[in-house]
Amino acid sequence: MQAKSYELQQFHKRFFIYGGIAYLVYAVFAALVLWLRGWQLWVTLLLGCLLLGSAYVAGRRSIGTMSRELRAIVDIMNQILEAPEQVPAEPYKQGELGELYTNLYKLVQALKESNRKEQEEKIFLRDIMSDISHQLKTPLASLTVFLDLLYDGRVPDVDKQKQMLLESKNQVSRMEWMVLSMLKLARIEAGAIQFEKHPCSLYAIVAQAKESVAYLTEKRGQQIDVQIDEKQMLVCDGDWLTEAIINLLKNASDYSSEQTTIHIWTEDNPMYTRIYVKDEGCGIAESELKNIFKRFYRINKAVNPNSVGIGLSLTKSIVEGMGGKISVRSEFGSYTQFILTFVHT
Numbered sequence: 001m002q003a004k005s006y007e008l009q010q011f012h013k014r015f016f017i018y019g020g021i022a023y024l025v026y027a028v029f030a031a032l033v034l035w036l037r038g039w040q041l042w043v044t045l046l047l048g049c050l051l052l053g054s055a056y057v058a059g060r061r062s063i064g065t066m067s068r069e070l071r072a073i074v075d076i077m078n079q080i081l082e083a084p085e086q087v088p089a090e091p092y093k094q095g096e097l098g099e100l101y102t103n104l105y106k107l108v109q110a111l112k113e114s115n116r117k118e119q120e121e122k123i124f125l126r127d128i129m130s131d132i133s134h135q136l137k138t139p140l141a142s143l144t145v146f147l148d149l150l151y152d153g154r155v156p157d158v159d160k161q162k163q164m165l166l167e168s169k170n171q172v173s174r175m176e177w178m179v180l181s182m183l184k185l186a187r188i189e190a191g192a193i194q195f196e197k198h199p200c201s202l203y204a205i206v207a208q209a210k211e212s213v214a215y216l217t218e219k220r221g222q223q224i225d226v227q228i229d230e231k232q233m234l235v236c237d238g239d240w241l242t243e244a245i246i247n248l249l250k251n252a253s254d255y256s257s258e259q260t261t262i263h264i265w266t267e268d269n270p271m272y273t274r275i276y277v278k279d280e281g282c283g284i285a286e287s288e289l290k291n292i293f294k295r296f297y298r299i300n301k302a303v304n305p306n307s308v309g310i311g312l313s314l315t316k317s318i319v320e321g322m323g324g325k326i327s328v329r330s331e332f333g334s335y336t337q338f339i340l341t342f343v344h345t
Contacts, residue, residue, distance in 0.1 A: 076104065244340070
């Protein structure tokens with residue numbers, strides 16, 4: 001009760017100083033009035049004592065109440081320091097102390113939210129580093145073996161040397177793509193990317209994405225059938241949407257057989273624009289649909305053993321970062337169709 005004692009001591013000190021001065025002034029003034037009117041002095045002095053005593057009692061009760069409320073605030077602050085997550089909500093109070101309570105709890109909530117975000121960022125960075133470390137381990141091990149064999153001269157056959165060098169090059173390209181994709185994904189999820197949305201030609205975006213995956217589709221004898229009006233526009237970040245569609249086309253090519261067709265078309269109305277990407281591949285089992293957008297989740301390792309499993313996760317982050325939504329429909333053994341939806345605002 002140190003706060004209470006201190007406040008009361010200060011109250012007593014100020015009361016007797018200012019009260020004494022006021023009472024002295026009152027006594028002099030009262031004596032002058034009584035002298036002029038012929039009243040008895042002791043009556044007025046007694047009345048003054050009663051008034052001064054009433055003021056003392058009222059002031060003491062008021063300062064006591066304020067002292068208790070201040071002590072309660074101090075206790076709450078101590079509780080916050082010890083265990084901020086266990087601080088109970090205080091009932092509404094009026095006046096300046098009520099405003100102090102309100103601001104105190106706003107500060108507590110802000111600190112809680114800041115701490116929560118900090119913890120989430122730590123977990124996110126830990127998971128990112130763990131994922132990258134895990135995914136780099138295998139290709140680095142293969143690359144080390146190949147280089148050791150070549151350096152020690154244990155592969156005399158020139159054709160086998162070229163084959164190992166080509167495989168090493170593919171492993172380096174795979175690691176480069178994975179690291180760059182992870183960095184992009186990390187920047188988007190951390191809110192470091194600001195999508196610059198403006199009217200863009202959907203036909204041009206899809207044409208650029210189609211050209212970017214031509215090295216894959218041509219090698220496999222696959223066709224990309226585009227059914228999009230050349231004049232169709234969409235408010236989006238064109239570069240990032242191109243990246244998202246490239247990932248979808250690459251995924252469609254990876255999980256489709258040779259000599260198949262990938263279809264891409266749009267649906268446009270006053271409410272929304274939808275982009276459809278459909279393949280004629282192996283499809284996805286219903287039990288796996290809920291996992292396909294997770295980082296490093298690989299749908300079918302037998303079909304595409306070199307898949308990293310980050311493209312769809314990156315695509316989802318890009319689409320949602322621009323205010324859109326991505327969904328998937330699939331029939332196992334028949335097709336997979338991704339749908340990008342952008343609501344007009």
